[in-house]
Amino acid sequence: MAVYTNVGFDEADALVQRLGLGALSDLRGIEGGIENTNYFVHTAKGAYVLTLFERLSAEQLPYYLCLMQHLARRGIPVPEPVAEPQVRPATGADLVQPTDRARCELLHFVAGKPAAVVQRLSGRSELSPTAWHCAELGSLLARMHLAGRDFDRVQPNLRGLGWWNDTAPVVLPHLDVPQSALLRSELAYQNHIAASSAYKALPRGPVHADLFRDNVMFDVEGSTPRLSGVFDFYFAGTDTWLFDLAVCLNDWAIDLPTGRHEAARAAALLDAYQTVRPLEAAERQLLPAMLRAAALRFWISRLWDFHLPREASMLTPHDPTHFERVLRERAGAPTPLALPLQAPHEAVAA
Ligand SMILES: Nc1ncnc2c1ncn2[C@@H]1O[C@H](COP(=O)(O)OP(=O)(O)O)[C@@H](O)[C@H]1O
Numbered sequence: 173m174a175v176y177t178n179v180g181f182d183e184a185d186a187l188v189q190r191l192g193l194g195a196l197s198d199l200r201g202i203e204g205g206i207e208n209t210n211y212f213v214h215t216a217k218g219a220y221v222l223t224l225f226e227r228l229s230a231e232q233l234p235y236y237l238c239l240m241q242h243l244a245r246r247g248i249p250v251p252e253p254v255a256e257p258q259v260r261p262a263t264g265a266d267l268v269q270p271t272d273r274a275r276c277e278l279l280h281f282v283a284g285k286p287a288a289v290v291q292r293l294s295g296r297s298e299l300s301p302t303a304w305h306c307a308e309l310g311s312l313l314a315r316m317h318l319a320g321r322d323f324d325r326v327q328p329n330l331r332g333l334g335w336w337n338d339t340a341p342v343v344l345p346h347l348d349v350p351q352s353a354l355l356r357s358e359l360a361y362q363n364h365i366a367a368s369s370a371y372k373a374l375p376r377g378p379v380h381a382d383l384f385r386d387n388v389m390f391d392v393e394g395s396t397p398r399l400s401g402v403f404d405f406y407f408a409g410t411d412t413w414l415f416d417l418a419v420c421l422n423d424w425a426i427d428l429p430t431g432r433h434e435a436a437r438a439a440a441l442l443d444a445y446q447t448v449r450p451l452e453a454a455e456r457q458l459l460p461a462m463l464r465a466a467a468l469r470f471w472i473s474r475l476w477d478f479h480l481p482r483e484a485s486m487l488t489p490h491d492p493t494h495f496e497r498v499l500r501e502r503a504g505a506p507t508p509l510a511l512p513l514q515a516p517h518e519a520v521a522a
């Protein structure tokens with residue numbers, strides 16, 4: 173469980189009442205998660221999740237909360253944040269502008285921390301996905317990318333290349349010689365890729381950037397699992413759609429003990445994605461590089477969380493060696509997927 177900040181019953185009750193959700197009947201710290209403080213909240217009106225943001229600032233949060241609202245309103249199964257009811261002034265003269273109002277309405281403060289209350293999704297995560305689950309995810313991911321095209325806010329992926337470059341020197345002292353060599357060489361490779369014209373041509377928009385198995389829920393209808401929702405948008409940002417796809421492939425379509433690519437699940441995910449949005453030539457070309465980028469991103473963040481842990485009541489950091497293995501696999505097998513990945517005329521040009 174990651175509970176960095178304890179929230180009292182009365183304080184949570186005051187918040188949900190203010191949001192028009194009725195009286196609080198149950199408040200429980202959530203097991204799982206590493207980034208923020210999360211509680212399951214039950215009120216007279218239903219089931220919600222209260223999140224206290226431990227690292228993100230009140231200035232950064234409207235991007236994530238408004239993105240969730242935007243996607244939910246376009247039919248993507250995303251928990252919609254609960255807005256603060258507006259107190260209407262007697263005259264229209266001092267009404268706030270819609271953008272500012274949206275920012276204030278979705279963001280709350282609890283125990284001195286910025287906080288949000290979102291709908292609780294039904295279902296459960298599937299940690300041993302089949303090709304069927306991967307196809308459900310692939311289709312949802314493509315629909316989510318398309319639904320984000322008219323989202324009007326821009327905020328970079330805060331765990332993107334700049335963060336990797338800044339954080340590598342912080343974790344390097346904790347690594348042995350082969351690990352340091354891998355980290356340095358992969359970072360150099362990713363900086364080279366990011367400067368290429370092929371990379372600059374990649375389509376981009378708001379991406380989830382952390383769509384692991386534990387951030388997706390499935391309901392079972394009869395014997396058929398149906399994706400019921402995706403959550404935890406707090407690593408989202410404006411980035412390439414391909415990076416988002418690579419994050420998913422690296423978590424949903426690998427053999428976990430070895431980190432090796434698993435062909436049937438990867439094909440199911442990719443086919444379902446491409447049924448909704450076919451990949452462009454530059455994306456097919458750079459998929460192997462983005463699979464490496466996605467492995468590097470989570471290797472660095474896991475190293476950082478592991479070697480520089482934060483204070484929490486209970487916290488189980490994720491194993492960094494997993495993504496070291498995935499990265500070695502990806503770097504050693506540059507075209508693991510059944511796609512025409514690199515036509516001769518599409519070589520990466522710096
Ligand atoms: N909207 C939601 N609906 C249902 N369960 C949720 C929701 N948000 C979070 N959870 C539960 O809380 C856990 C931790 O949430 P997560 O967002 O992954 O935390 P963190 O951002 O701290 O890593 C999840 O594994 C899930 O069980």
Ligand SMILES: N[C@@H](CCOP(=O)(O)O)C(=O)O
Pocket residue numbers: 204205206207382384386387404470473474490
């Ligand atoms: N998914 C990341 C870490 C972020 O944790 P989450 O619980 O917020 O998804 C990882 O596995 O390293």
